[in-house]
Amino acid sequence: MKKITPLYLMLISSVCFAQQYTYMDFGSSTDQTSGNWNNIVTVTDEETGITVADMIDFTGASTGVTLTVNDPFHGANVGGTTSPSGSLPFPSSSTVDSFFGEDAIFSGVLQPTGGFILTGLDPTKYYSFSIFASRVGAGDNRQTQYTLTGLTSQIVNLNPSNNTANVAEVLNLQPNASGEITLVAQPGPSNTSPFGFYYLGAIEMIKSDTTLSSGDFNLGQMLSVYPNPVADRFEVNMNIESVSKVSINLYDINGRLVSNLYDGNPSSGNFKYVFERTSVSNLASGVYFLKVKADSQSQTIKLILE
Numbered sequence: 001m002k003k004i005t006p007l008y009l010m011l012i013s014s015v016c017f018a019q020q021y022t023y024m025d026f027g028s029s030t031d032q033t034s035g036n037w038n039n040i041v042t043v044t045d046e047e048t049g050i051t052v053a054d055m056i057d058f059t060g061a062s063t064g065v066t067l068t069v070n071d072p073f074h075g076a077n078v079g080g081t082t083s084p085s086g087s088l089p090f091p092s093s094s095t096v097d098s099f100f101g102e103d104a105i106f107s108g109v110l111q112p113t114g115g116f117i118l119t120g121l122d123p124t125k126y127y128s129f130s131i132f133a134s135r136v137g138a139g140d141n142r143q144t145q146y147t148l149t150g151l152t153s154q155i156v157n158l159n160p161s162n163n164t165a166n167v168a169e170v171l172n173l174q175p176n177a178s179g180e181i182t183l184v185a186q187p188g189p190s191n192t193s194p195f196g197f198y199y200l201g202a203i204e205m206i207k208s209d210t211t212l213s214s215g216d217f218n219l220g221q222m223l224s225v226y227p228n229p230v231a232d233r234f235e236v237n238m239n240i241e242s243v244s245k246v247s248i249n250l251y252d253i254n255g256r257l258v259s260n261l262y263d264g265n266p267s268s269g270n271f272k273y274v275f276e277r278t279s280v281s282n283l284a285s286g287v288y289f290l291k292v293k294a295d296s297q298s299q300t301i302k303l304i305l306e
Helices: none
Strands: 019-028 038-042 066-071 075-077 098-106 109-111 114-119 126-132 144-149 153-158 168-173 181-187 198-200 202-208 223-226 233-240 246-251 257-264 269-276 286-294 297-305
Touching: 019 075, 019 297, 038 066, 038 075, 098 114, 098 181, 126 153, 144 168, 144 198, 153 168, 181 198, 223 286, 223 297, 233 246, 233 286, 257 269
Parallel strands: 019 038, 019 098
Antiparallel strands: 019 202, 066 114, 075 098, 098 109, 098 198, 114 181, 126 168, 126 202, 144 153, 144 181, 223 233, 233 269, 246 257, 246 286, 286 297
């Protein structure tokens, strides 16, 4: 699977490296994603002012972040893939539909750009984005360019044509001083569609205390989870100096609790928990989240079960 940046290669995380995952599904009101997802839907063409106030993260907790569509798209498209790659954090309900626009008049409409603004972000934090879009049956290149702007700007491109696995990723973007980040979508430089069609389907947003990079993740830190992706088993290892309570919970992609794996009061020193896949019945392949909590500190880690 091709990726623009190595976000999914981060296999090991630290307890003191807090992350918050938030998911957004853009598209039709008839193809919303259940669970702890934020559905941004349009019911009319060129609809502006669509707002999702105080979005929730994957556990259902409030983020304090509001999304507002401040640059209207043409409307919703429901021609995306129904079979996204299992290594992606996006269920089919979020990949089958999308917002779309064009840079040549189509059905009496012209929307050469479309976008939204996020408000209520923390200017001291870092925000990373994984962007997905899909349009099956397309015989041309419908590359979409995404420009995200906060304190700085980053530009990434993605071809949604028959896409099932690729994402465009932006790492470590800080909001401006007002706590805002904007996204603008438009046809990319390699777009060959006669109408210049472009798309926005689903987004994973990760909020972190420090920048995400492969160098930040090593076995010398407090917590490690390995291997990832997972075939039959994985290990959680943690160095405990003075912790009274540790819990380990497994959640599915919609933020639903799958299993409480561990809940106890280990002694100080090296703590090790071994997960055997057979210990949880009917555990399907896909993306899950492991939440490890040690007293008041917690860390959420993305797991890929093969």
